[in-house]
Amino acid sequence: MSKPIIATTSLAGCFGCHMSLLDIDERILELAELVEFNKSPINDIKKFTKKCDVGLIEGGVCNSENIHVLKDFRENCKILVSVGECAIMGGLPALRNNIPLRECLEEAYLDGPSVENNEERIIPNDEELPLILDKVYPCHEVVKIDIHLPGCPPSADMIYEALVSLITGKELKVPYEAFKYD
Amino acid sequence: MKKDVKSIIAKYNKDETRLMDILIDIQDSLGFISPEAIDVISEDLNLSHVDVEQTISFYHFFSMTPLGKYNIYLNNSAVANMMGCAEVAKVFEEEAGSKFGEVSKDGQLGMFYTSCIGMNDQEPAAIINGMVFTRLTKFRAREIISDIKAGKNVEEMYVASYGDGANSNQLIKSVVSNNIRKIGPILSPKAEYGSALKKIIKLSPDEIIDEVKLSNIRGRGGAGFPTGLKWEFCRKAPGDRKYIFCNADEGEPGTFKDRVLLTERPKRLLEGMAIAGYAVGAEEGIIYLRYEYKYLEEYLENVIREAREANFLGKDICKKKGFNFDVRIQFGAGAYVCGEESALIESAEGKRGEPRDRPPFPVEKGYLNKPTIVNNVETLSSVTQIINNGGEWYRSFGTRESTGTKVLSVSGDCLHPGVYEVEWGFSVNDILDLVGTMGDVQAVQVGGPSGRCIAPYDFNRILGYEDLATGGSLIIIGKQRDLLKDIVLNFMDFFVEESCGSCTPCRSLSVIYRDKLKKILKGRGVQKDLDDMYAWRHIMKGNRCGLGQTALNPILTTLRNFPELYEARIQKNKTFDEGFDIHSALKDSFEITGRKSF
Ligand SMILES: Cc1cc2nc3c(=O)[nH]c(=O)nc-3n(C[C@H](O)[C@H](O)[C@H](O)COP(=O)(O)O)c2cc1C
Ligand code: SF4
Numbered sequence: 153m154s155k156p157i158i159a160t161t162s163l164a165g166c167f168g169c170h171m172s173l174l175d176i177d178e179r180i181l182e183l184a185e186l187v188e189f190n191k192s193p194i195n196d197i198k199k200f201t202k203k204c205d206v207g208l209i210e211g212g213v214c215n216s217e218n219i220h221v222l223k224d225f226r227e228n229c230k231i232l233v234s235v236g237e238c239a240i241m242g243g244l245p246a247l248r249n250n251i252p253l254r255e256c257l258e259e260a261y262l263d264g265p266s267v268e269n270n271e272e273r274i275i276p277n278d279e280e281l282p283l284i285l286d287k288v289y290p291c292h293e294v295v296k297i298d299i300h301l302p303g304c305p306p307s308a309d310m311i312y313e314a315l316v317s318l319i320t321g322k323e324l325k326v327p328y329e330a331f332k333y334d
Numbered sequence: 335m336k337k338d339v340k341s342i343i344a345k346y347n348k349d350e351t352r353l354m355d356i357l358i359d360i361q362d363s364l365g366f367i368s369p370e371a372i373d374v375i376s377e378d379l380n381l382s383h384v385d386v387e388q389t390i391s392f393y394h395f396f397s398m399t400p401l402g403k404y405n406i407y408l409n410n411s412a413v414a415n416m417m418g419c420a421e422v423a424k425v426f427e428e429e430a431g432s433k434f435g436e437v438s439k440d441g442q443l444g445m446f447y448t449s450c451i452g453m454n455d456q457e458p459a460a461i462i463n464g465m466v467f468t469r470l471t472k473f474r475a476r477e478i479i480s481d482i483k484a485g486k487n488v489e490e491m492y493v494a495s496y497g498d499g500a501n502s503n504q505l506i507k508s509v510v511s512n513n514i515r516k517i518g519p520i521l522s523p524k525a526e527y528g529s530a531l532k533k534i535i536k537l538s539p540d541e542i543i544d545e546v547k548l549s550n551i552r553g554r555g556g557a558g559f560p561t562g563l564k565w566e567f568c569r570k571a572p573g574d575r576k577y578i579f580c581n582a583d584e585g586e587p588g589t590f591k592d593r594v595l596l597t598e599r600p601k602r603l604l605e606g607m608a609i610a611g612y613a614v615g616a617e618e619g620i621i622y623l624r625y626e627y628k629y630l631e632e633y634l635e636n637v638i639r640e641a642r643e644a645n646f647l648g649k650d651i652c653k654k655k656g657f658n659f660d661v662r663i664q665f666g667a668g669a670y671v672c673g674e675e676s677a678l679i680e681s682a683e684g685k686r687g688e689p690r691d692r693p694p695f696p697v698e699k700g701y702l703n704k705p706t707i708v709n710n711v712e713t714l715s716s717v718t719q720i721i722n723n724g725g726e727w728y729r730s731f732g733t734r735e736s737t738g739t740k741v742l743s744v745s746g747d748c749l750h751p752g753v754y755e756v757e758w759g760f761s762v763n764d765i766l767d768l769v770g771t772m773g774d775v776q777a778v779q780v781g782g783p784s785g786r787c788i789a790p791y792d793f794n795r796i797l798g799y800e801d802l803a804t805g806g807s808l809i810i811i812g813k814q815r816d817l818l819k820d821i822v823l824n825f826m827d828f829f830v831e832e833s834c835g836s837c838t839p840c841r842s843l844s845v846i847y848r849d850k851l852k853k854i855l856k857g858r859g860v861q862k863d864l865d866d867m868y869a870w871r872h873i874m875k876g877n878r879c880g881l882g883q884t885a886l887n888p889i890l891t892t893l894r895n896f897p898e899l900y901e902a903r904i905q906k907n908k909t910f911d912e913g914f915d916i917h918s919a920l921k922d923s924f925e926i927t928g929r930k931s932f
């Protein structure tokens with residue numbers, strides 16, 4: 153049997169979830185034995201080169217490019233996992249959800265206390281730049297997500313255990329602390 | 335300004351537990367609660383700024399920015415909409431040139447939506463500068479705005495004659511109608527004020543509690559807890575002071591019978607409170623009255639004054655040495671959850687109306703941590719009649735489990751909306767016969783949004799604690815209504831708005847369910863959405879109070895009783911649809927950047 157193939161991406165996240173994945177330390181060698189990585193910032197593969205078994209998504213969906221990437225993942229991965237608070241709920245970036253987009257952009261580029269050298273009062277708008285969505289969406293509101301892995305970030309152990317369980321088909325025991333309310 | 339605020343604070347002896355009264359008085363006299371006023375309050379009461387702000391921000395009728403010189407609070411609950419609230423709102427907006435949810439640029443007029451104001455039998459209704467306007471029409475809306483533009487007093491804006499009964503009392507002068515359609519022993523004008531008090535002074539507190547227990551009366555506020563037992567717990571609880579609260583928050587959309595009891599039989603209530611005080615050993619009573627009923631304030635204050643003069647309140651009541659009991663009114667400021675007894679107590683202590691963890695229950699540790707009884711208006715009024723006529727007499731009405739009578743609030747698609755006092759044991763069909771339906775009835779909402787929406791095959795079910803328990807509201811929904819859109823969605827919006835936010839399932843899941851419903855209404859739903867909504871319902875049991883435990887009922891009870899309405903609206907050819915609409919998600923961005931594609 154060929155090795156299962158994994159892809160990962162960070163959408164509107166802080167890369168903390170990826171850092172947590174790297175925190176599995178030397179077990180990364182075991183993981184490398186178990187799986188093959190495809191598109192991922194970890195190996196810098198930019199485009200899917202084959203169909204994958206598992207896609208790990210960090211971060212929610214805040215702009216048009218995120219939508220594109222997420223849909224690409226959905227098409228190319230058998231199982232999609234929302235990893236971490238941002239992917240599951242929108243997380244910190246979603247704090248802007250109650251503020252109209254225009255106000256957010258004006259605060260960021262025109263009126264914020266740290267704005268300098270923008271005499272022409274320009275809000276960046278290059279064709280190359282993705283368009284910002286009206287709010288930050290959790291991934292499962294944009295595509296079907298199969299598994300949610302809670303935490304901010306989920307601990308290295310949990311990510312590792314989850315991956316191993318997925319690959320080996322063993323049941324994953326999520327500790328109560330990982331999903332208790334408040 | 336500072337002087338005004340200081341004198342208001344002084345009026346309440348710089349007592350931080352009276353923060354609600356202080357804020358209400360400031361809001362009423364200054365039109366809003368300014369940052370400077372908050373400074374003064376936090377200094378004088380020795381509270382932090384955020385402590386004051388968090389209380390202010392909790393309540394619908396407080397504002398930290400200036401409101402208008404005139405403020406229209408239009409009810410947009412389900413029944414108001416059935417009766418044409420949207421059309422009236424449109425005229426208000428057109429004529430005024432400003433929108434609901436904002437104050438006009440010249441600061442003249444603020445217009446806001448508000449949830450049910452207890453006038454479901456005379457909708458569309460609004461509160462304008464504290465006065466209630468009922469049965470609004472497009473024509474009336476036009477008149478009102480032109481009167482406002484002409485700078486008239488609100489009193490001058492009334493055109494109809496005052497309502498029936500005490501509604502036309504000099505101290506009320508309101509167009510509100512009682513619409514009493516059926517009278518029983520609790521609404522009956524018979525029985526002289528004070529007769530029950532004269533009786534109890536010859537009895538011991540235990541004998542009174544025994545009589546109440548014998549009657550088998552259960553709480554009329556919705557939860558149905560046996561009243562005698564509650565009193566006994568409170569009597570036995572250790573405490574140097576005890577309190578009697580009358581719950582007159584009446585926030586459940588569709589319920590208005592307490593308003594009628596307060597208007598027509600306030601003495602019966604005061605008598606019931608004094609009886610409770612005597613029975614459990616409390617000397618202070620507090621009526622927690624919803625802000626929407628502030629138009630009754632002067633009238634009720636006067637009834638209380640008269641009661642003191644007649645020696646039915648105050649010291650040595652009915653000349654009985656040591657029988658002291660007095661009552662004051664505590665206003666809320668617009669928050670449904672404050673009807674929940676522990677939230678009500680928090681609010682009366684001047685805090686955010688967030689329910690407490692229980693146990694301890696209020697009967698052990700309630701107001702100011704002292705043993706406290708919270709009873710509904712109707713419960714306390716009924717007790718007066720139980721003492722007058724005996725527990726045995728009371729049991730002769732109704733059924734074995736549900737003794738006595740129930741005062742019902744009936745509204746919606748029927749000929750005679752209003753208040754009906756009926757013996758427990760009526761079927762829904764009996765009520766429908768009584769109120770006169772117009773055409774086919776599609777559904778009846780029993781017990782308000784937190785209750786159940788039942789279909790015709792259940793109309794022969796019996797109202798009572800054995801079967802269909804209800805705090806007393808019935809909303810009749812005709813065939814012509816879009817049940818899911820007009821009623822269920824409106825109720826879900828209500829719970830989303832009114833959740834206090836303490837418990838995650840209540841705060842989040844009610845939003846998730848509401849959004850799923852919206853998705854289904856847009857035609858994007860799939861079978862999995864229905865399955866999810868059914869499967870996830872148990873999570874709500876973990877919530878702290880009844881609001882969260884019932885917040886999904888509008889969806890869950892219609893999902894059970896009207897599955898065909900949901901099934902007709904879901905997509906049959908798809909197993910999954912996330913419901914995402916990229917065009918609406920990018921609308922703002924297109925506008926801001928001027929780009930047209932992505
Ligand atoms: C969200 C919520 C709102 C409530 N609103 C009211 C109300 O407006 N009036 C009322 O009497 N009881 C209301 N209750 C019930 C009270 O918590 C309490 O059970 C009742 O006042 C006790 O009085 P009773 O035993 O005489 O019914 C509400 C409960 C909840 C959970
Ligand atoms: S969940 Fe936490 S760690 Fe992961 S991307 Fe979001 S903020 Fe970063």
Ligand code: SF4
Nearest residue numbers: 834836837840879882
């Ligand atoms: S259930 Fe809802 S309303 Fe009740 S305490 Fe929890 S969050 Fe507040």
